[in-house]
Amino acid sequence: MKNNTFMDKLNQFVDGEFVITTKRKHKPERRPSTHYEPSLKERFAVWHDTKAPAFFKVAYGVSSVVICLTLIGILLITVSFLPAYGNADNPVNNEVSERYIEKGLEETGAVNIVTGMILDYRAFDTLGESHVLFTASAAVMLLMKKEKKGKKVSSNKYSPKRDPIVKNVARFIIPFLLIFGIYLLLNGHLSPGGGFSAGAVMGAGLILFSSAFGYKRISKIITEKLVKTVTLGSLLFYACAKGYSFFTGANHIPTGIPLGEAGAILSSGLILPLNIAVGLVVTFTMYSFYSLFSKGEI
Amino acid sequence: MGPNLLSNYYETAAMVLFGIGFTTLFLQPNLIKKVIGLNIMDSAIYLFLAAKGYIDGRLAPIVVNGVTDMSAYINPIPSGLVLTGIVVGVSVTAVSLSLIQKLYKEYHTLDMDEIMTMVRKESEH
Numbered sequence: 001m002k003n004n005t006f007m008d009k010l011n012q013f014v015d016g017e018f019v020i021t022t023k024r025k026h027k028p029e030r031r032p033s034t035h036y037e038p039s040l041k042e043r044f045a046v047w048h049d050t051k052a053p054a055f056f057k058v059a060y061g062v063s064s065v066v067i068c069l070t071l072i073g074i075l076l077i078t079v080s081f082l083p084a085y086g087n088a089d090n091p092v093n094n095e096v097s098e099r100y101i102e103k104g105l106e107e108t109g110a111v112n113i114v115t116g117m118i119l120d121y122r123a124f125d126t127l128g129e130s131h132v133l134f135t136a137s138a139a140v141m142l143l144m145k146k147e148k149k150g151k152k153v154s155s156n157k158y159s160p161k162r163d164p165i166v167k168n169v170a171r172f173i174i175p176f177l178l179i180f181g182i183y184l185l186l187n188g189h190l191s192p193g194g195g196f197s198a199g200a201v202m203g204a205g206l207i208l209f210s211s212a213f214g215y216k217r218i219s220k221i222i223t224e225k226l227v228k229t230v231t232l233g234s235l236l237f238y239a240c241a242k243g244y245s246f247f248t249g250a251n252h253i254p255t256g257i258p259l260g261e262a263g264a265i266l267s268s269g270l271i272l273p274l275n276i277a278v279g280l281v282v283t284f285t286m287y288s289f290y291s292l293f294s295k296g297e298i
Numbered sequence: 299m300g301p302n303l304l305s306n307y308y309e310t311a312a313m314v315l316f317g318i319g320f321t322t323l324f325l326q327p328n329l330i331k332k333v334i335g336l337n338i339m340d341s342a343i344y345l346f347l348a349a350k351g352y353i354d355g356r357l358a359p360i361v362v363n364g365v366t367d368m369s370a371y372i373n374p375i376p377s378g379l380v381l382t383g384i385v386v387g388v389s390v391t392a393v394s395l396s397l398i399q400k401l402y403k404e405y406h407t408l409d410m411d412e413i414m415t416m417v418r419k420e421s422e423h
Contacts, residue, residue, distance in 0.1 A: 084306065
């Protein structure tokens, strides 16, 4: 009878006579195998050398796509909460832009409010921008300049071939490019344009000249010394002029620079010379980028 | 989700472009293509700023006929910020391209992974 034996055993257990013993299976003895079992570390090393590059490549691709999609999603959700596009009551259009628009012409003399803003109210910012360009061109010069002057690497190797189509088209286009650049430069305070765009246009003209007529002819006009002198001179002039106007403005001294009649070329005080300075810096920086990249010297 | 996702379509496009540029930075091992991705991100930011400054039915901030009233012109501040952004973008591109050219002259490849393996091997020896 099962129940009885169970109750008996329970009684024995309660009395402390019975001890539970668990049956243990007989463990087979481990055979000394000839087969070499690699340790976990060694297996990891093998996996790392054989399969890991492919695995990590796939994992990297998948995780980067996931990260980028998440980023786009977060940004799109943020955009959906932004104020409506083109609405005049948006918080962006606050009293700062009101002040620039309503007093800009009167205080700076510039018809183009953006030029008046970046070269008068925020001239320090523009000075920093010109220095960013200057620093970039100095860094490129440092990196790209040929190390040894004695070792004559044939610069003609990369010199553009005298292609007749490019040459004839350039002969037509370059004068217009340069004139248009000068127009943008001198009308920066009257119409769309200004130092940076004019510098980009004139720099493009110089680059086209260089690639159409070869390095030899342009290096007769534009030498390294000229580039350095003009760039440094313009930046120094800019810094001095803005230093003067900051000093007088902070101390409430009249600057003594007439603003002129609004709409005339010679108007708006310091903005025109500052535009010319910025334009020259940008022109020569653009050209020096091109020539340093293509032949390693200006 | 807010209400303005589709009416802010310029901003939406700018953010998608930003994401595309960011993905290019992640997924392309070629350094030149990484710089292109960086430039796409730059352009997205210019688009975003220009869109933020625009106001429906108003003129560019150049005084016409002596009208200096705020209700006639768009916001001039984002335009100035875009100008700053363009200049910085050009400078960053120039410096990074010159660094890439130096790297190519040293290692004869533009693949960033290969360059990293070569650098690691060199530092082991």
